[in-house]
Each structure stands twice: as structure tokens, then as C-alpha cells.
Amino acid sequence: MQVFKAFIKTAFKSFPSIMLYFIIFTSLALLMAYAYTDTTSSSFKSVELQIGIVDKDHSAASAALSEYLDSMHELISLENQKEVLLDRLFYRDVEYILVIPEGFEDNLLSGKDTNLFETVQIPGIYSSAFVDQQINSYLKTVKLYLSGGYSLEDALSHSTDTFLDTANNVQIVNFNEDTQHSASLVGIFSFYQFIPYVLASMILCGLTPILTTFWQKDLAKRISCSSTSLISRNLQLALGSVTYAFFNWGLFILTSRIFYGAEVFSEKGLLCILNSLMLLPLSVALSLIISSFSPSWNATNMINNILSLGMSFICGVFIPQSQLGENVLAVAKFLPFYWYIKNNDLISGSSDELFTYTAYWQNIGVQLLFIGALFAIALVASKMRLARQEA
Amino acid sequence: MSTPVIKIENLVKRYSDLVAIDHFNLEIKDGEIFGLLGPNGSGKTTTINCILSLLSFDKGTIEVFGKKMHPDSYDLKRQIGIVMQNVAVFDTLTVYENIDYFCGLYIKDKNLRKQYVEEAIAFVELDQFRKFYPKKLSGGLLRRLNIACGIAHKPKLIILDEPTVAVDPQSRNKILEGIVELNRQGATIIYTSHYMEEVEQICTRIAIMDSGKNIACGTADELKQMIKKSEKITIEISSISDEHMKNLLSLPHVYDVDYSNGQLNVSCSGGRHNLIHVLEYLQQQDLSFGRVYSELPTLNDVFLEVTGKELRD
Numbered sequence: 001m002q003v004f005k006a007f008i009k010t011a012f013k014s015f016p017s018i019m020l021y022f023i024i025f026t027s028l029a030l031l032m033a034y035a036y037t038d039t040t041s042s043s044f045k046s047v048e049l050q051i052g053i054v055d056k057d058h059s060a061a062s063a064a065l066s067e068y069l070d071s072m073h074e075l076i077s078l079e080n081q082k083e084v085l086l087d088r089l090f091y092r093d094v095e096y097i098l099v100i101p102e103g104f105e106d107n108l109l110s111g112k113d114t115n116l117f118e119t120v121q122i123p124g125i126y127s128s129a130f131v132d133q134q135i136n137s138y139l140k141t142v143k144l145y146l147s148g149g150y151s152l153e154d155a156l157s158h159s160t161d162t163f164l165d166t167a168n169n170v171q172i173v174n175f176n177e178d179t180q181h182s183a184s185l186v187g188i189f190s191f192y193q194f195i196p197y198v199l200a201s202m203i204l205c206g207l208t209p210i211l212t213t214f215w216q217k218d219l220a221k222r223i224s225c226s227s228t229s230l231i232s233r234n235l236q237l238a239l240g241s242v243t244y245a246f247f248n249w250g251l252f253i254l255t256s257r258i259f260y261g262a263e264v265f266s267e268k269g270l271l272c273i274l275n276s277l278m279l280l281p282l283s284v285a286l287s288l289i290i291s292s293f294s295p296s297w298n299a300t301n302m303i304n305n306i307l308s309l310g311m312s313f314i315c316g317v318f319i320p321q322s323q324l325g326e327n328v329l330a331v332a333k334f335l336p337f338y339w340y341i342k343n344n345d346l347i348s349g350s351s352d353e354l355f356t357y358t359a360y361w362q363n364i365g366v367q368l369l370f371i372g373a374l375f376a377i378a379l380v381a382s383k384m385r386l387a388r389q390e391a
Numbered sequence: 392m393s394t395p396v397i398k399i400e401n402l403v404k405r406y407s408d409l410v411a412i413d414h415f416n417l418e419i420k421d422g423e424i425f426g427l428l429g430p431n432g433s434g435k436t437t438t439i440n441c442i443l444s445l446l447s448f449d450k451g452t453i454e455v456f457g458k459k460m461h462p463d464s465y466d467l468k469r470q471i472g473i474v475m476q477n478v479a480v481f482d483t484l485t486v487y488e489n490i491d492y493f494c495g496l497y498i499k500d501k502n503l504r505k506q507y508v509e510e511a512i513a514f515v516e517l518d519q520f521r522k523f524y525p526k527k528l529s530g531g532l533l534r535r536l537n538i539a540c541g542i543a544h545k546p547k548l549i550i551l552d553e554p555t556v557a558v559d560p561q562s563r564n565k566i567l568e569g570i571v572e573l574n575r576q577g578a579t580i581i582y583t584s585h586y587m588e589e590v591e592q593i594c595t596r597i598a599i600m601d602s603g604k605n606i607a608c609g610t611a612d613e614l615k616q617m618i619k620k621s622e623k624i625t626i627e628i629s630s631i632s633d634e635h636m637k638n639l640l641s642l643p644h645v646y647d648v649d650y651s652n653g654q655l656n657v658s659c660s661g662g663r664h665n666l667i668h669v670l671e672y673l674q675q676q677d678l679s680f681g682r683v684y685s686e687l688p689t690l691n692d693v694f695l696e697v698t699g700k701e702l703r704d
Contacts, residue, residue: 002495010483213481222479222540225443226496227469230462 003214003223003233007240010210018206018248025198026255033190049127052078052085052094052120059105061142064156068138069098071164073131085120096121096131108142109152138163184260185268189348191260192272195252196279196337197312202248203283204290204304207241211291212300217389241287245280252276268347271360275343278367282336285374292381311337321345322352336370339363394457396421396548396579397442402451404437404603411437412448413603419581419596424574426594427583428690434603435583436476439552442581443473455548469497472546472578476553478537480525487512487521490539497544511543514569531562538566542573549573550581555589567593587690597690601698615688618696619646622665623688624657626673627681631655635676642668655680 051073055062069075076094078085088094097120107116116139121128138159145155213219214237223233253273256264263269290303311317315337316324324332332338343363345351353359397419404412412434419425427435440446442453444462453460455467480489490508498504512518515535525533534554542549551570555563571593574580584590590597591611598608607614615621621644631650639655640648644662648655659665666685673680694700 002492005495006481006484006488006492009488010481013483213483218475218477218479219481221440221445222473222475222493223496224445224462225468225471225473226493227465228496229465 001236002228003236004240007210007214007237008243010213011206011240011244014206014209018202021198021202021205022251025201026252029191029194029198030259032194033187047127047130049073049096049131050076050094051131052076052088052097054078054080054085054097054099056080056102057100057104060152061105061108061156062100064160065100065135065138068160068163069135072134089120089122095125096128098135105152108139109146111143111147184263185266186348188256188260188264188269188272189344191256192276193341193344194317195276196317196340197308199248199252199276199279200283200286200308200311201304203245203280204287204308205301206248207244207284207287208291208295208300208304209297210244211237211241211287212294215291215385216294220389241284245284249276249280271347272344275340275347275364278340278364278371281371282367282374285371285378288378289374289381292378292385294385311335316341320350322350336367339366339370393421395419395454396456397581398454399438399442400452402438402441402448402453404441404446404448411603412441415451415603415605417598417605417608419579421579422574422577423596424570424580424582424594426590426597427581427600428585428587428590428597429600430585433600435600436552437603438600439550439581439583442550443471470547472541472544472549474538474541474549474551474554476556478533480536480540482525485522485524486517486528486536489525489536490543493540494543507543507545511539514542515539516565531558534558534562534566538569546578548579548581552583553585555584555586563589591690599690599694599697601694606697607693611690614690614693618688618693619660620658620688620692620696621661622659623686624659624666624669625684625686626655626657626669627653628655628678629653631678635678639669639672642672645669
């Protein structure tokens with residue numbers, strides 16, 4: 001086991017710098033995970049806007065509409081002067097102005113659909129659309145009652161009651177029961193969301209220089225002259241790489257156990273752990289490919305940053321996949337981190353998809369395909385290295 | 392007749408259009424210190440790489456201890472120690488750890504390995520540096536570490552590929568003494584170098600290589616006897632006429648006379664007392680002269696005569 005022992009000794013020499021990586025990035029990951037834990041929605045409060053109203057109709061219908069809006073927003077009665085209206089909007093005294101024109105009630109009774117009211121809005125404010133939608137819904141309901149033979153008074157009264165009931169009885173219903181998680185489980189999901197970058201960085205930065213050393217032309221030639229067989233040497237190198245990768249992975253499992261308790265080993269936690277296990281062969285394969293080109297320490301760091309940081313940004317490690325553009329996601333699908341994050345989202349319930357074991361194993365399968373492909377590339381790169389060294 | 396340690400027949404190695412080894416033949420006997428002498432690029436290292444199966448070759452056969460050498464001939468490799476031209480050690484391991492590592496590639500028994508490593512450290516006199524990392528060692532000490540890594544497992548055949556390149560004279564002498572000692576302890580040595588003095592100093596037999604060919608082989612004396620020149624006389628003299636030079640050329644055993652930069656060079660082939668004859672002539676002609684040197688032929692002269700170029704070209 002000489003090769004293995006030398007591998008471990010060499011790995012041990014880079015231990016301080018790797019630990020620095022671990023401490024800095026794990027602290028960041030924990031911090032981010034902590035921040036995410038507080039964002040779970042468990043209550044509802046509707047948005048309350050300041051709405052300016054100009055009632056030119058002074059009818060029962062306009063009064064009912066005002067009453068309805070007043071129940072949800074702060075209503076401010078305004079003079080019908082264009083300059084005043086624009087000033088109030090400009091200084092943000094109001095965020096939305098509703099102008100109820102003369103004949104509003106008549107138009108409503110006659111079943112007119114368009115131009116029932118006018119609005120003045122601040123451009124680009126989404127809450128304006130929200131008020132538009134509330135007014136339209138209300139008026140549609142009134143018209144529905146009217147068409148059903150109700151008197152205007154009854155139609156207005158029923159509509160107001162219906163909407164006030166709805167607004168006061170909002171309940172948050174999550175259709176995916178699996179997404180109701182404890183704080184520590186939410187922390188676990190967030191923690192495992194961030195580890196691809198750190199774990200890949202640690203493995204790439206630690207393993208690549210070791211493999212580069214063993215494959216350095218003169219040393220490789222010298223070792224080839226020995227009576228230890230090629231198979232034995234390669235097996236020992238493989239064992240060293242696996243041990244190194246598992247050691248790094250173990251550090252993360254241990255950290256998550258320390259910070260999130262036994263829940264790490266709950267069903268969801270174990271699914272996250274198993275998913276993160278895919279990062280090991282993936283990083284080892286990448287390391288094998290990089291080291292085949294015998295890069296310098298600086299080049300190794302540069303390649304590591306491009307790969308791990310680039311993949312992390314594109315695939316949703318730092319920014320949730322739901323907030324990434326379609327084009328970015330289309331590219332990300334060709335990268336293994338995408339499927340890791342997709343699976344993590346699936347387990348945590350933050351995915352559009354409902355959690356099923358089939359979907360989970362499919363994502364694991366895709367990651368395994370990537371791993372297989374990367375090992376095949378590593379094999380080709382290794383052959384190229386040998387050919388270069390013999391030339 | 393005992394089996395040769397190494398037998399190479401008709402070895403040919405090509406790199407595309409370049410013929411690196413050209414129908415090379417060689418036989419090395421047990422107990423020899425065999426020198427492979429040749430300028431840089433003459434094919435010495437390529438030959439060594441072929442012997443060790445580090446390189447495939449296009450034609451010919453190589454036998455080591457009577458068996459054909461293959462990349463997986465691990466029983467043969469067990470008996471070979473190699474000291475590469477470029478120092479091949481781990482920067483991340485100490486002197487002791489490096490020697491232990493390379494020794495461990497051959498010796499599985501822990502206790503025996505420990506003993507061998509200690510002996511190797513003592514042999515190359517690196518005891519006080521055992522905990523040093525290679526980057527802290529001077530060039531000479533690094534070369535000695537390289538040698539220790541190659542010989543720690545006590546091989547029967549030791550191949551040293553230019554082990555004294557870029558080494559100070561003190562370390563060079565230690566290395567050469569060490570090689571002779573290893574041979575005394577029973578190891579057959581193959582020593583490649585482009586330093587003819589070293590090869591002449593320690594090797595019992597020498598093969599001179601050029602352009603991948605074995606152009607001459609034998610002991611240093613045998614090689615020198617192969618050439619015409621047996622003595623070169625150099626005399627500092629302010630001027631000499633063509634007539635005197637003609638007269639000198641007619642002296643017995645003198646075959647070349649040449650004058651340049653105030654030095655008269657007289658080349659003799661065979662014969663004895665050539666120097667006395669030349670000096671007698673100069674005195675008789677009342678020609679005053681300064682310092683006088685007489686040199687026996689070197690391997691460089693052999694190389695020069697056989698190839699038409701200097702060994703150090």
C-alpha cells in the first residue's frame with residue numbers, strides 16, 4: 001500500500017488550505033441556510049394601498065364600490081382636477097386613482113362591459129393591476145347578480161358581502177403536504193443547496209495537485225520501473241481518491257449533523273445526503289480530467305473556480321432555479337449541478353414538481369449518466385497523457 | 392559462460408522519421424560497470440527507456456538476466472534499480488519518506504524495508520537531512536536522494552542515467568565513489584554520461600554512442616588503441632618556419648604537425664620517447680620554446696576520430 005500511503009501523506013500536506021476552504025464556505029453556507037429558514041410563509045396579509053377616488057356619479061352603485069374598496073384599502077376622496085390628481089400621484093400620496101364617471105350606475109345596469117370607470121396609475125407598479133383586478137371582479141359579480149334578476153340594491157349588497165367574506169377568510173393551504181417542514185429540515189435543505197460549490201472546490205483543489213504529482217512525467221516513469229504492478233498502483237490511487245473524497249463529504253455530513261441534529265438522518269435528510277453523494281464521483285472524475293493535463297497550482301485554482309463557480313451560478317446553487325431565466329436553465333440542463341439542485345428542490349418541495357420517488361431516482365440517474373460520461377472523458381484524457389509522456 | 396545481464400540485439404527505435412536508435416547491439420556482463428558514453432541526443436536515455444520497457448521499440452530484442460523484458464516483467468524489475476536523469480522524488484515527502492516510498496515499491500516486508508532505507512540513507516550520507524523536504528536540499532544532495540531512492544532495495548542491476556548532471560565537484564566525487572562501492576558490493580552498473588572523464592574513471596567497459604549507433608565498445612585502453620593518435624605534444628613557441636614543421640613531420644611516429652596561436656601541436660602515433668625526439672630537434676635548430684605538454688589520447692579523441700566531431704558538440 002505504498003502508493004496509497006504516499007497519497008494520503010501528500011493529501012495531508014494540503015489539509016490546512018483545504019480546511020480553510022471548508023471553514024469559510026461552510027460558514028457562508030450555514031449563514032445562508034439560516035437566512036432561508038426564516039422565509040417560510042405561514043400567514044397572509046393582503047396589500048393595503050392608498051387609493052384616491054373621484055366620484056362623479058354619486059349613485060348607490062358608486063357608493064357601494066367605494067365602500068367595497070374602503071374595506072380593503074385606504075380611500076382618499078379627491079377633487080376632480082387633473083393637476084391635483086397628478087400631483088398626488090407624483091408625491092405618492094396615493095398609489096392609484098379611480099375616477100367613477102357620471103352614468104356609471106346606468107352603464108352597469110345596461111350591462112355595458114367596457115369603460116365603466118377610469119384610472120390613473122403610477123407606471124410599473126404591480127399593485128395597480130391588483131386593484132384593477134379587484135374592481136373588475138367586484139363589478140362582474142354585481143352584473144352576475146343583476147343578470148340573475150336581483151335588484152341593484154341586493155346585487156350590490158350581496159357582492160360586497162361575498163368579497164368581504166373572501167378577503168377575511170384567507171387560509172394558506174399547501175397542496176403538497178410534504179413541504180410542511182420543521183425549521184431544522186428547512187436548514188438542511190438550504191445547507192445541501194450550497195454544498196456543491198464547496199465540496200467540488202475542496203475535492204478539485206485537493207485531489208488535482210495530488211494526482212498531478214503522481215502523474216508528473218519523471219515520477220510516473222520512475223514508478224513504472226518498480227516491481228509494483230500497474231493494476232495495484234492504479235487501484236491504490238483510486239482508493240486514495242475515494243478516501244479523500246469521502247473524507248471531505250464526511251466533513252459536510254458531520255457539520256450538518258452538528259448544526260441540524262438527528263433530523264439529518266430523517267427520510268428527507270437521508271435523501272439529501274444520498275443526492276450529495278453524487279457530487280463525489282462527479283468531482284473525482286473532473287479532477288481526473290484536469291490532472292491529466294498536468295496543470296500548475298495556479299492553473300488548477302483557475303480551472304476549479306471556472307468549473308465549480310460557473311456551474312454553481314448557472315445551475316441554481318446560489319440563485320434558486322425558479323429565478324433563473326429560461327435560456328440559462330436550458331444551458332444548465334447540460335451540467336450535472338442542475339440535476340443535483342433539481343433533486344434538492346424536489347425533496348424540499350420548492351420545485352414545481354410534486355415529490356415522487358420516481359422523479360427523485362430519475363434525477364439521480366441523470367447525475368449517474370453525467371458521472372459515467374465524465375469518467376469516459378477522464379479515461380480518454382489519461383490515454384492522451386500517456387501518449388504525450390511517451391512521445 | 393554466464394548469462395549476460397543485458398543483451399540487446401538490433402534495437403531500432405523511431406520517432407516518426409527520426410531514427411533514435413539504429414540497429415544497436417550491446418552485451419553487458421555480470422559485475423561490470425558499463426559506461427554508455429555519447430553526446431546529448433545520441434540515444435543513451437532512449438536505450439535505457441527501451442531496456443526498462445518504458446518505451447516500445449520498432450525492432451530488435453532486449454533480454455535482461457536472460458529473459459525478455461516486458462512492461463509487466465515485475466520479477467525482472469524487482470532486480471533493477473534506476474536512477475533517472477531528472478530527479479524524480481515527491482516534493483511533499485521528506486528524504487526518509489521518499490526513500491521508504493520507493494523502497495516499498497519493491498520490498499513488502501516492513502522490517503526489512505526499514506533496514507534497507509537506513510542503509511541507503513547511510514550510503515548516500517543523508518542522515519542529517521532525513522527529515523528535510525526535497526525543496527530544502529541543494530542540487531548535490533538532491534541527486535544523492537535520487538540515487539538512494541534507486542538503490543535502496545538492493546538491486547542486482549543499477550542503471551544510472553547521467554546522475555551527476557549539474558552537481559558540484561565534491562558531490563560528484565561522492566557519487567562516483569558510491570557507484571564503485573555498489574559495484575564492489577556485487578551490483579552490475581550501467582552508467583550513462585556525456586562526461587568522458589567520469590566514464591573513464593569508473594567504467595570497466597565503455598560503449599560510445601552517436602546518432603543511436605554503437606560506434607565503439609571496449610575498455611578505455613582498447614578504445615584508445617583503436618585510434619591512430621597515441622600522444623599529443625604541445626609546445627609554446629613564438630614562431631616556427633614551414634621548413635621546421637616539415638622536418639618535424641619527418642620524425643619517426645609523427646603524423647601531424649600544426650601551429651596556431653603560439654602553440655605547436657605534434658601528433659604521434661605509437662612509438663616511445665616521441666617527446667624527447669621533438670625537443671632534441673628544437674634544441675639542435677636553436678629554436679627557443681616555453682612550456683611543454685604531453686597528453687595521452689582521451690575518449691574525446693576516440694570520439695573525434697570515429698565521428699569527426701567533438702564529444703561535447
